[in-house]
Amino acid sequence: MGWESPPGISAQAQPHRSPGSCSPRPRCSRCRSPPPPPRFRRASRGRWSVWKLQPRAELPKTGLGSREQLCGRRDNKTPQSQPGSVSLAVCVCVCLARLRWVRLPAPVGRVLAPSGTRSIMATVRVSEAEKVYILHGIRDDLRVDGRGCEDYRHVEIETDVVSNTDGSAKVTLGHTAVLVGIKADIGKPTPLIPNEGYLEFFVDCSANATPEFEGRGGDELGTELSNTLYKVFNNKHSVDLKSLCISAGEHCWVLYVDVLLLQCDGNLYDAISIAIKAALFNTKIPKVHISADEEGAKEIELSDDPYDCVRLNVENVPCIVTLCKVGHRHVVDATLQEKACSVASLIISVTNKGTVTCTRKVGGGSLDPESIFEMTQAGKRVGKALHAPLMKLLRQEESLGKKRQKVGFLG
Amino acid sequence: MPTDTKRVRGPEASQSPSLFVSKPAAAPPSLGTRADGRRWGQVDVRPLFVRCGLVSQAKGSAYLEAGSTKLLCGVYGPKETERKDETDMKCGRLTTDMRFAPFSCPERGSWIQGSQDKDLSQMLHESLQPAVCLQKYPRSQIEVNVMVLENSGSVLAHAITCASLALADAGIEMYDLVLGCSIRQDGDSYVVDPSYTEQNSCSSVDSDNQGNLTVAFLPSLNQISGLQSDGEMTEETLTAGVRTCIEGCYKLYPVIQQALAKAVRRAAPPPSES
Amino acid sequence: MKLCVPGDKLCNIEDCSPGTGVYQRHGYIYSSLAGYVLRKNEGGQLPVISVVRETEAQLLPDVGAIVTCKVTSINPRFAKVQILYVGSTPLKDRFRGTIRKEDVRATEKDKVETYKSFRPGDIVLAKVISLGDVQSNYLLTTAENELGVVVAHSEAGAQMVPISWCEMQCPRTHTKEFRKVARVQPEYLQA
Numbered sequence: 075m076g077w078e079s080p081p082g083i084s085a086q087a088q089p090h091r092s093p094g095s096c097s098p099r100p101r102c103s104r105c106r107s108p109p110p111p112p113r114f115r116r117a118s119r120g121r122w123s124v125w126k127l128q129p130r131a132e133l134p135k136t137g138l139g140s141r142e143q144l145c146g147r148r149d150n151k152t153p154q155s156q157p158g159s160v161s162l163a164v165c166v167c168v169c170l171a172r173l174r175w176v177r178l179p180a181p182v183g184r185v186l187a188p189s190g191t192r193s194i195m196a197t198v199r200v201s202e203a204e205k206v207y208i209l210h211g212i213r214d215d216l217r218v219d220g221r222g223c224e225d226y227r228h229v230e231i232e233t234d235v236v237s238n239t240d241g242s243a244k245v246t247l248g249h250t251a252v253l254v255g256i257k258a259d260i261g262k263p264t265p266l267i268p269n270e271g272y273l274e275f276f277v278d279c280s281a282n283a284t285p286e287f288e289g290r291g292g293d294e295l296g297t298e299l300s301n302t303l304y305k306v307f308n309n310k311h312s313v314d315l316k317s318l319c320i321s322a323g324e325h326c327w328v329l330y331v332d333v334l335l336l337q338c339d340g341n342l343y344d345a346i347s348i349a350i351k352a353a354l355f356n357t358k359i360p361k362v363h364i365s366a367d368e369e370g371a372k373e374i375e376l377s378d379d380p381y382d383c384v385r386l387n388v389e390n391v392p393c394i395v396t397l398c399k400v401g402h403r404h405v406v407d408a409t410l411q412e413k414a415c416s417v418a419s420l421i422i423s424v425t426n427k428g429t430v431t432c433t434r435k436v437g438g439g440s441l442d443p444e445s446i447f448e449m450t451q452a453g454k455r456v457g458k459a460l461h462a463p464l465m466k467l468l469r470q471e472e473s474l475g476k477k478r479q480k481v482g483f484l485g
Numbered sequence: 486m487p488t489d490t491k492r493v494r495g496p497e498a499s500q501s502p503s504l505f506v507s508k509p510a511a512a513p514p515s516l517g518t519r520a521d522g523r524r525w526g527q528v529d530v531r532p533l534f535v536r537c538g539l540v541s542q543a544k545g546s547a548y549l550e551a552g553s554t555k556l557l558c559g560v561y562g563p564k565e566t567e568r569k570d571e572t573d574m575k576c577g578r579l580t581t582d583m584r585f586a587p588f589s590c591p592e593r594g595s596w597i598q599g600s601q602d603k604d605l606s607q608m609l610h611e612s613l614q615p616a617v618c619l620q621k622y623p624r625s626q627i628e629v630n631v632m633v634l635e636n637s638g639s640v641l642a643h644a645i646t647c648a649s650l651a652l653a654d655a656g657i658e659m660y661d662l663v664l665g666c667s668i669r670q671d672g673d674s675y676v677v678d679p680s681y682t683e684q685n686s687c688s689s690v691d692s693d694n695q696g697n698l699t700v701a702f703l704p705s706l707n708q709i710s711g712l713q714s715d716g717e718m719t720e721e722t723l724t725a726g727v728r729t730c731i732e733g734c735y736k737l738y739p740v741i742q743q744a745l746a747k748a749v750r751r752a753a754p755p756p757s758e759s
Numbered sequence: 760m761k762l763c764v765p766g767d768k769l770c771n772i773e774d775c776s777p778g779t780g781v782y783q784r785h786g787y788i789y790s791s792l793a794g795y796v797l798r799k800n801e802g803g804q805l806p807v808i809s810v811v812r813e814t815e816a817q818l819l820p821d822v823g824a825i826v827t828c829k830v831t832s833i834n835p836r837f838a839k840v841q842i843l844y845v846g847s848t849p850l851k852d853r854f855r856g857t858i859r860k861e862d863v864r865a866t867e868k869d870k871v872e873t874y875k876s877f878r879p880g881d882i883v884l885a886k887v888i889s890l891g892d893v894q895s896n897y898l899l900t901t902a903e904n905e906l907g908v909v910v911a912h913s914e915a916g917a918q919m920v921p922i923s924w925c926e927m928q929c930p931r932t933h934t935k936e937f938r939k940v941a942r943v944q945p946e947y948l949q950a
Contacts, residue, residue: 297604309696450723623819624819656792749793749794
């Protein structure tokens with residue numbers, strides 16, 4: 075029945091968090107003390123940015139306002155020498171030393187062979203002491219990398235990364251990296267809905283992400299992800315499928331959405347949905363003209379001008395929020411370590427209006443009805459807040475046009 | 486085989502003619518009564534027929550009929566695992582396989598397991614796993630096979646109920662039974678345990694609330710072990726829908742309990758009290 | 760007699776102690792099987808509550824269990840066996856086990872030769888020492904006087920008679936063959 079906290083831990087663990095040096099508060103006040111350095115060196119290039127998904131007013135009053143910047147920096151792979159980030163790392167080490175286990179920075183951990191046919195996500199092994207540490211931190215709204223329970227990791231988005239596609243986007247979320255390419259093809263509409271085009275999803279789990287995806291190892295996860303994506307888009311409003319129709323009953327645009335997992339560090343669903351939204355925003359479908367000759371045979375003419383194209387309205391494309399139940403609380407954007415501490419998670423796809431298009435419980439545990447309701451609420455809140463900054467960022471990037479500095483895959 | 490290029494061949498793909506029959510407009514939900522006499526907006530599950538132990542070779546089995554949805558489930562094991570890895574040393578493994586007979590749906594399906602079947606198997610697995618005491622079966626594997634003989638809607642929900650019944654019949658230790666219930670939300674109203682046509686119907690009302698929801702519920706532990714929805718729903722509708730499904734599950738509970746009791750009684754007389 | 764299904768709350772933990780087919784949760788005892796509820800007073804302070812079914816619940820070989828198995832193949836390092844019974848309960852499905860050379864007998868372990876201890880087809884009584892790891896099967900031992908070969912057939916095909924702890928004789932040809940023979944306890948010899 076999943077993992078339950080061993081009895082008596084709440085009593086034992088209290089001393090660890092008492093005013094000693096390993097209390098989470100001092101480390102954050104220390105981190106805050108130096109004047110806040112520029113958030114990201116690359117922010118000026120217009121491509122990198124940090125989102126704060128929780129409105130600032132709702133931040134817990136622990137003075138952790140600068141937390142997400144720091145955690146963003148920790149996740150950022152660019153070498154840093156600012157005192158803030160260093161002190162955070164030092165504090166974490168102090169805390170860990172106190173608890174007498176050695177901890178390497180975030181995504182390090184032994185990747186195990188797939189455990190059971192169904193436990194398909196790349197997993198890390200987490201010791202009992204580590205579990206207790208993560209669990210108690212989350213109880214106090216403080217996660218190992220310094221985030222709050224409803225904060226995302228640092229997100230980077232770059233669109234138009236693969237030139238052979240009609241639309242593409244690369245999203246990294248912490249150390250999770252996802253590449254989405256969209257190809258538009260002309261196909262035949264399904265006989266049941268003759269006046270609409272359709273979307274096809276395919277998720278490929280590359281063996282680069284983790285060795286366990288080698289061969290057919292990633293198939294199961296890929297099927298699960300793509301099946302969920304079909305459900306997420308199984309409604310009338312996400313994408314205007316009627317606009318994909320060329321001639322009713324005969325021709326329509328089929329959008330092949332191919333997702334490639336480049337790196338796995340937890341929270342694949344959210345990263346994929348953000349990437350799909352960005353790629354759909356970026357998708358340019360060529361304009362076609364239908365001409366009929368005297369015999370009634372129709373001909374499709376493709377415009378010669380590559381800039382003569384149709385864009386999709388992505389306002390209503392939902393984003394997926396995965397909520398991991400850890401202890402009695404739930405967290406957004408769980409890392410692999412946090413995922414190892416959780417018995418079950420709930421994925422919710424939310425549109426910008428707050429409509430839920432798909433929910434699904436994943437993982438081997440069960441959830442209380444009340445906590446499902448709480449998680450749905452939190453998911454709606456977080457998901458709704460995700461859309462505005464994402465759209466703003468996408469428009470901003472679009473507006474840069476050719477001046478945009480391309481970073482590509484090594485950024 | 487040489488092909489006759491002179492002959493005009495038929496189209497490569499063919500469609501059932503029934504798809505092109507003009508469908509009568511769906512009755513507006515306010516009308517109150519559904520095609521099978523049940524009512525809109527009420528927790529009105531179809532009468533259930535269940536029986537255990539019909540497959541003689543299996544360790545446990547169950548047959549379930551709800552309206553014309555008919556399912557058969559067999560449980561085999563615990564047996565030695567085929568694939569070994571570290572987790573199997575401490576606890577057992579549950580494998581699920583759900584298939585549709587090709588003739589189960591209005592359109593003919595194929596015998597090969599499609600991605601929909603795989604998805605349903607996965608959902609079935611996630612819904613059953615929390616209920617099974619897998620740590621009592623180290624190094625072994627329990628197989629659950631569900632065959633859908635006739636699909637008349639709410640297949641996943643009934644498959645979950647049927648599979649948990651078969652597991653109990655097989656004498657696999659479980660924390661609780663698992664019951665499944667699904668609803669179809671259509672505008673402000675909903676139908677519980679929708680039939681195939683209801684499940685795929687699309688009322689002309691262009692409402693924000695339209696979708697299917699399936700919940701797997703452990704009645705005695707009060708836990709939700711499986712949840713799946715698609716379509717569009719507001720958060721409030723979703724919450725209300727989950728509550729409705731839980732209510733629906735409680736309606737199934739006595740039927741399942743009786744069926745199990747009957748199976749136990751038929752298998753052996755009560756042991757002498759000593 | 761009372762019937763129950765998995766998940767039924769049977770009683771408070773203070774009223775009974777849990778037996779088989781039940782589990783504890785939040786101070787109560789719940790049923791984990793569909794079957795008959797049985798309360799037994801076994802001399803302890805609390806009656807033992809358990810849930811029983813018509814057939815005995817499927818037993819799995821556990822550490823310390825005495826199992827009856829059939830030798831399927833041998834090589835210089837170990838003998839492979841198939842577990843047929845756990846205690847006196849037959850197993851429905853196939854479980855494989857391994858008797859390593861050093862687990863054949865308690866003394867002179869280094870001088871053990873598997874060919875002189877078992878032959879394919881022998882019925883062996885053994886004890887489970889470990890559930891094994893990823894690569895191996897159940898590990899079994901016969902390093903006790905009561906454990907070892909109980910039924911063996913000679914090359915001529917006749918069932919052999921034990922003549923010492925390490926030899927058996929064919930009643931037809933009177934040839935002697937080496938085996939790690941079990942001294943079967945008389946209580947198991949009925950029928």
